[in-house]
Amino acid sequence: MATLQTTDGDTGLGKSKWDRVQEMDEFRLLILAKKEFVVPTTVFFIVYYFALPVLVGYAPGFMSRKVFGAVNIAYLFALSQFFVAWGIAFMYVRVARKFDMYGAHILETLKREGYDENQNGKRGL
């Protein structure tokens, strides 16, 4: 690759690869798509999880109610946490395929424009 590595991440094309990606539409879309999934999902799992200690702690009578046989609400709610966590993980894996596609597309565009992906800045690491 005939690019000149001057300073930190500057490829000699006038603009660093970081700035170039920052201004790409795909990059904005990627960040937006991630936020749209990660923020509400994180809020949901935190609320759902803390509902368990709060209910167990402050409404033990309700939680001790038997549902079938000796099995009570408290145990079923605790068990449901495992399946909810797995469910969220699988949903995330599905949604993240889209993130990977955006990412691959961004790197491709960058390469086409003559930036060298493997040139790292000198600082930081």
Add this chain to the structure above:
Amino acid sequence: MHLDMTLVLFLSFIAITLGITAWASRRSGSSASFFAANRSITAWQNGVAVAGDYMSAASFLGIAGLIAFFGYDGFLYSVGWLVAYLTVLLVVAEPLRNAGKYTMADVLAYRLNPRPVRAMASISTLTVSTFYMIAQMIGAGSLVALLLKGSHISFTVAVSGVGILMIVYVVFGGMLATTWVQIIKAVLLIAGTVLLSILVLAHFHFSFPEFFQAISQVTYHAPDGKVIVKDFMTPGLRFKLPYGPLELISLGMALILGTAGLPHILVRFYTVPDAKTARYSVVWAMIIIGSFYIMTTFLGFGAATIVGRDFIAKNGGTNMSAPLLAKVIAGDVFFAFISAIAFATILAVVAGLTISASTSFAHDFWTNVLHNGVERKPGEERTVARIAAFVVGAVSIGIAILLGPTANVAFLVALAFAVAASANLPVIVLSIYWKRFNTAGAVCGLLFGLLGSIILILIGPSIMGMDAATVVGAARHPIQHAPIFPLENPGILSIPIGFAGALLGTFLGARDPNAVQRFEELEVRANTGLGSEKATAH
């Protein structure tokens, strides 16, 4: 008889893992190989290794024991331990993989002033790892002391043995050997747990109603000899008012936010080729960890109903619930098998902790703080890490022996989680997601979180309390005074203190245009993998 059997099984585990170490040492030619296993570990392998790193003695022995003694309240621990991985999956794993190289501090140093940030992060990493490690070694020592009661192998010998083995794994095999030790251990642990669960169900004629019926009528004796019948499905046997509910919430916070700040878990994401693999490895880990913690239902309640509190209390206490269940349900050979698995579990976790602590010392402190990020000769960082592993191992052996077999192990692990949640997590999250964040913020966040959690534990009921004159030895509180802070787990207060420190430092510190500029680079890098560390051929 079971003694010989345990020794044979345990020695075969040691032989196999030492073989792996020899194999790995021939392939550990470079730093990327020693610290990050060439970034060549696949998703499922890393998933199993993460699970192996995570399911420590506290899980297998501790949680089973808590359920056996306190029923449902013990099971609440299991839940938090899995859900915590959603934080790892959604918030931390992928940006960390893309932005870092060997340690958690890499991500902070990427956009902030590397020297103060790495120095603080290294102190915090060493603190968390050491507390976690001492707890594991005491666990190993007590297990040996209990199993081999009356034999010539003492607590001191057992602790030293575990310590020396882990030093060998890490010093000679590096991350590659540690990863495979972790994988073998996780497979053994899951196999043992599945077998034990099936045997518990078989005891109840594979009838869930019969099993849960038994759980609703657990019988044991009070200290005064009175017969007690309790429904072990009912919450509140351990976490009682007035502080029980707050204690539960505090514990939950430490788990949910602490896991994503545990250095020995975070470094695992550097062993895979890219962020996508890191993501899949978290999901693999969640499947394994979740299945294991659901099965603690059978281990814990099985021990409560089949073995009984009375018998466990007389034969080694809560931590021996799972091994005793194996003995009662399937005899001495199975008891030996389960005990050997417990050893293997501890050994593997200790190795994982050692490598993350020594990597942080070598990479963050030695190379980047003391020597401006330059290795003075090739392989220096690796040499320093090997020496650090040796020192960390020796120090932990010393402290563990000093504290002795009866020290409160659970409190040391809780301290590790609380420090990780209060010091590490706030700065990791803020440096990945907050543009305005600066060096002063990171240093204050780490400092406040670290001091806040440790001080609250020191003035809490784990350390302070009034004991009757009849309580002697290690069971006595070190400070004979009513606790100033009422909760054992400080998370509910120390985590906000950590975040507050980070915010305060950021706003008091000068605006840092460089940190903002580097944030934009970090954002690109974390989200696209542009310029991230690549896997190397070996």
